[in-house]
Amino acid sequence: MTSLPGAASSSTPAAALPPAPAPTRRRWLAQARFETATILRHGEQLLVALVLPTLALLGLALSDVPDLGPGRRVDVATAGVLALAVVSTAFTGQAIATGFDRRHGVLRFLGVSPLGREGLLVGKLGAVGFVVALQLVVLGTIAAFLGWRPAGAGVVPALVTVVLGAAAFLALALLLAGTVRAEGVLALANLAWVLLLGLGVLLPTDRLPDALTTLARLLPSGALGDGLRLSLVSGGWPLTQWLVLLVWAGAASAATARWFRWSD
Amino acid sequence: MCAVSAVEVVGLRRDIGAVRAVDDVSWSADSGAVTAVLGPNGAGKTTTMECLEGLQRPTAGTARVLGTDPWRASAEHRARVGVMLQDGGLPVTTTGERLLHHVARLHAAPADVAGLISRLDLTRVAGRSIRRLSGGERQRVALAAALVGRPEVAFLDEPTAGLDPHARLEVWDLVRETAAAAAVVVTTHSFEEAERIADQVVIMNGGRVVAQGSLDEVRDGRPLEERYFALTAGGRR
Numbered sequence: 001m002t003s004l005p006g007a008a009s010s011s012t013p014a015a016a017l018p019p020a021p022a023p024t025r026r027r028w029l030a031q032a033r034f035e036t037a038t039i040l041r042h043g044e045q046l047l048v049a050l051v052l053p054t055l056a057l058l059g060l061a062l063s064d065v066p067d068l069g070p071g072r073r074v075d076v077a078t079a080g081v082l083a084l085a086v087v088s089t090a091f092t093g094q095a096i097a098t099g100f101d102r103r104h105g106v107l108r109f110l111g112v113s114p115l116g117r118e119g120l121l122v123g124k125l126g127a128v129g130f131v132v133a134l135q136l137v138v139l140g141t142i143a144a145f146l147g148w149r150p151a152g153a154g155v156v157p158a159l160v161t162v163v164l165g166a167a168a169f170l171a172l173a174l175l176l177a178g179t180v181r182a183e184g185v186l187a188l189a190n191l192a193w194v195l196l197l198g199l200g201v202l203l204p205t206d207r208l209p210d211a212l213t214t215l216a217r218l219l220p221s222g223a224l225g226d227g228l229r230l231s232l233v234s235g236g237w238p239l240t241q242w243l244v245l246l247v248w249a250g251a252a253s254a255a256t257a258r259w260f261r262w263s264d
Numbered sequence: 265m266c267a268v269s270a271v272e273v274v275g276l277r278r279d280i281g282a283v284r285a286v287d288d289v290s291w292s293a294d295s296g297a298v299t300a301v302l303g304p305n306g307a308g309k310t311t312t313m314e315c316l317e318g319l320q321r322p323t324a325g326t327a328r329v330l331g332t333d334p335w336r337a338s339a340e341h342r343a344r345v346g347v348m349l350q351d352g353g354l355p356v357t358t359t360g361e362r363l364l365h366h367v368a369r370l371h372a373a374p375a376d377v378a379g380l381i382s383r384l385d386l387t388r389v390a391g392r393s394i395r396r397l398s399g400g401e402r403q404r405v406a407l408a409a410a411l412v413g414r415p416e417v418a419f420l421d422e423p424t425a426g427l428d429p430h431a432r433l434e435v436w437d438l439v440r441e442t443a444a445a446a447a448v449v450v451t452t453h454s455f456e457e458a459e460r461i462a463d464q465v466v467i468m469n470g471g472r473v474v475a476q477g478s479l480d481e482v483r484d485g486r487p488l489e490e491r492y493f494a495l496t497a498g499g500r501r
Contacts (some may be wrong), residue, residue, distance in 0.1 A: 019345040019371035030369040109353025114343040114370040
């Protein structure tokens with residue numbers, strides 16, 4: 001009979017050391033890396049995160065429809081597609097992945113491992129941050145080839161908008177994933193993705209019918225899309241949109257803390 | 265001097281909605297021993313285990329693992345405890361090997377992942393997506409994930425469910441070896457498993473403990489199976 005295998009690479013045999021967690025930062029980085037790799041290896045996640053936004057960018061930039069309003073068309077289209085990328089990764093991808101992780105007991109298993117629940121959350125934040133940054137680089141590069149020229153003064157406020165938008169949509173994703181069964185999450189997250197495209201993400205809210213304009217501006221989709229368009233097309237600071245995103249992030253986080261269930 | 269048990273449940277009660285899943289349950293498990301928890305479906309085995317793992321909060325009574333309340337456990341405590349959940353808890357979109365390396369990275373001095381994979385006869389399938397593994401292969405990955413931190417206490421919820429006889433023997437060996445330096449608590453429906461690996465036995469029925477003690481004490485001179493059916497007859501909910 002052989003013994004439980006000790007660490008092969010350590011100079012001190014693992015069996016001689018008492019069990020202990022890896023340092024906090026290492027655990028968090030490991031989880032962020034694991035989540036990021038899972039997203040990047042998952043075909044459906046890549047489709048939603050990169051392929052569909054790229055197709056949307058090409059479609060909007062190279063055609064005349066729909067009407068995107070004032071400003072260079074490629075500039076307006078790119079701002080909207082960057083908003084779409086944030087929604088895809090922070091909301092759709094995370095809601096579906098977390099919903100099925102919850103179904104399979106992954107959240108419970110990792111929650112009682114040295115990672116813990118706070119480590120799971122930090123890992124998700126890190127993975128979403130990395131993937132969104134990757135999306136900005138890839139989509140920004142493609143847009144640059146199509147003639148995109150963002151307003152220089154709007155880069156910093158645009159990054160703030162991206163961070164606030166990602167926070168609001170990630171909180172909404174966790175709320176959905178933690179309160180609805182996995183199949184329901186899949187259906188609702190995909191439906192929401194389609195609906196939000198037209199509610200301020202790709203289409204500016206002032207292009208919508210009057211009855212929908214106010215509603216869309218109060219939604220995180222409208223705030224994110226309009227905020228990025230104001231920053232990247234005009235170089236403005238979208239303070240109102242930031243307030244809307246902050247309210248959504250705060251409300252969804254509070255609701256998630258209250259109602260999130262770790263078991264399906 | 266009185267030695268402190270690694271796992272201690274005293275007057276544990278757990279209500280889930282209107283259902284009393286566990287009612288006034290008390291037992292303990294010591295380091296260096298395997299404790300098998302038996303009982304029919306709905307007996308309260310998994311609920312008790314989840315209270316000990318920190319996944320459920322007791323309604324009344326106490327659950328202590330290594331002297332700590334698992335509901336408020338720190339990362340330091342969680343690193344000393346290995347958990348194999350009944351539903352596996354495995355992310356299906358990654359491979360067994362990647363998952364085990366990831367869990368190992370959460371520990372300061374983990375077991376050798378390659379050795380564990382080899383030991384559990386997972387070498388051939390470790391690079392496959394967990395989604396594509398058989399039930400028995402998933403069970404073994406989940407067991408490896410529970411043991412990769414070299415825990416002082418291991419909670420294994422039905423570790424051999426769905427395994428073929430060869431794999432079951434290997435798992436039993438590994439559980440016995442783990443118990444040389446740890447307290448191992450196993451839930452099972454298998455009398456053979458309890459008789460092969462357990463030092464202590466707890467039999468639950470209807471949310472209560474109906475027998476506990478050493479294997480010989482619980483058997484009381486009769487086959488364990490006979491005692492089990494006598495103790496749990498008519499008690500299934």
